[in-house]
Amino acid sequence: MLRISLETATGSENFAYTIATPTETSATEIVQGLPTVLLLHPVYIGSAIFHPIYADTRLRRFNLVAMDLRGHGWTTAKVEDTYGSEVAARDILKLMEALQISACHLVGLSMGASAALEMAIAVPEKVLSLFLISLPPLNEPVECIEGRQEIANYVKQAGQDANNVDHAIMSDALTGGLQFAYSNHKLDTALMKALCVVGLAAAERNWTGENVEAMHTISVKCYLNQPQRTSYESLSAFARIRCPTTLVYGSEDIVYPLSFAEDLLSLLRTANVDATLHTLEGAPHFANITHQNETHTLLYDFILANSSAADIPPAPASVQSPFEVELGLCDDTADDSD
Numbered sequence: 001m002l003r004i005s006l007e008t009a010t011g012s013e014n015f016a017y018t019i020a021t022p023t024e025t026s027a028t029e030i031v032q033g034l035p036t037v038l039l040l041h042p043v044y045i046g047s048a049i050f051h052p053i054y055a056d057t058r059l060r061r062f063n064l065v066a067m068d069l070r071g072h073g074w075t076t077a078k079v080e081d082t083y084g085s086e087v088a089a090r091d092i093l094k095l096m097e098a099l100q101i102s103a104c105h106l107v108g109l110s111m112g113a114s115a116a117l118e119m120a121i122a123v124p125e126k127v128l129s130l131f132l133i134s135l136p137p138l139n140e141p142v143e144c145i146e147g148r149q150e151i152a153n154y155v156k157q158a159g160q161d162a163n164n165v166d167h168a169i170m171s172d173a174l175t176g177g178l179q180f181a182y183s184n185h186k187l188d189t190a191l192m193k194a195l196c197v198v199g200l201a202a203a204e205r206n207w208t209g210e211n212v213e214a215m216h217t218i219s220v221k222c223y224l225n226q227p228q229r230t231s232y233e234s235l236s237a238f239a240r241i242r243c244p245t246t247l248v249y250g251s252e253d254i255v256y257p258l259s260f261a262e263d264l265l266s267l268l269r270t271a272n273v274d275a276t277l278h279t280l281e282g283a284p285h286f287a288n289i290t291h292q293n294e295t296h297t298l299l300y301d302f303i304l305a306n307s308s309a310a311d312i313p314p315a316p317a318s319v320q321s322p323f324e325v326e327l328g329l330c331d332d333t334a335d336d337s338d
Helices: 047-054 085-098 111-122 142-158 167-182 190-206 214-224 231-238 258-270 292-305
Strands: 002-008 011-020 036-040 063-067 104-109 127-133 245-250 275-280
Touching: 002 085, 011 047, 011 085, 036 047, 036 085, 036 111, 047 063, 047 190, 047 292, 063 085, 085 111, 104 111, 111 127, 127 292, 142 167, 142 214, 167 190, 190 214, 231 258, 245 258, 245 292, 258 275, 275 292
Parallel strands: 036 063, 036 104, 104 127, 127 245, 245 275
Antiparallel strands: 002 011, 011 063
16 A cells, blocks of 8 residues: 555644556556545455455446545554544545545445545535445444444453554454454455454554554544534535435344434435435445445446546456455455355
8 A cells, every 4th residue: 555644633644545547456646537436444444345346347447546544554643532534534635635636436334434424514525426335323322332342442451562462352352343344244255354364463553552542542432523413413414415325234234223324314315415225135234345246336336327527448357456465365356245
């Protein structure tokens, strides 16, 4: 991944990001004139979770950009107590400015979807469409906060000493995170196993020693730091959104029930947002990993339908993902359990 220094509310901070274009696996800039898709990851795992999207020839007709948010992946930016989706949205906007991305399509997964939504509210002119997978509700349920707190406690216990991490306890934290992400799906694909390895390495890099409190902030406090809006206030905020919006929900998501997604859909439509909801049968919270083909097809059709560029190139015959080496997958990219 590339590194960039951005001037943020916490000073000059380093962020990791990656760009792929129709012709380059690891590009240094986008191809101007092509639709740009900016991918925003969830809590617990960085941009590597979008490896399958980068490996899909259909989606490589566009510019693909992903950034590691604070406390994740290879980004080293400070994580302060006030961190939440609004801070993330400001960081994302800084990256867009630095990469000369005037406007883009935002794809967010879980907490990344919350950051994408805040972007569309704060700077609607910068967002061409929203594709939100497993979008959290307006107010995080108490039982979810308690579950996230338990995972954070394990990480803190395991990582007090960065030079002597308790790997057994860290694995217990991983187990909790996997339950949130995949419900009862078996972790029986090369991609799932690789994401676990990468996730554990990032946890020891980002959430131990002097950074041991960071994990609690990005996984618990960030939800408490979400804008606390009433339904009326949400309608006012959502009315600022100018772009088509798709919500994607997995029917086996144990984190949030379908009613949460339906409530959000209703609020968006009441605010006159062009919004739709797709339910993926059998999919967990991280639906894009277990149901890759269904998710990618929805995303591809959605981006095409909301793009005005007439000169989008045909799909490449073959592509590589910039995350293949980190994940140790070489050319084994599919692992789709649809």
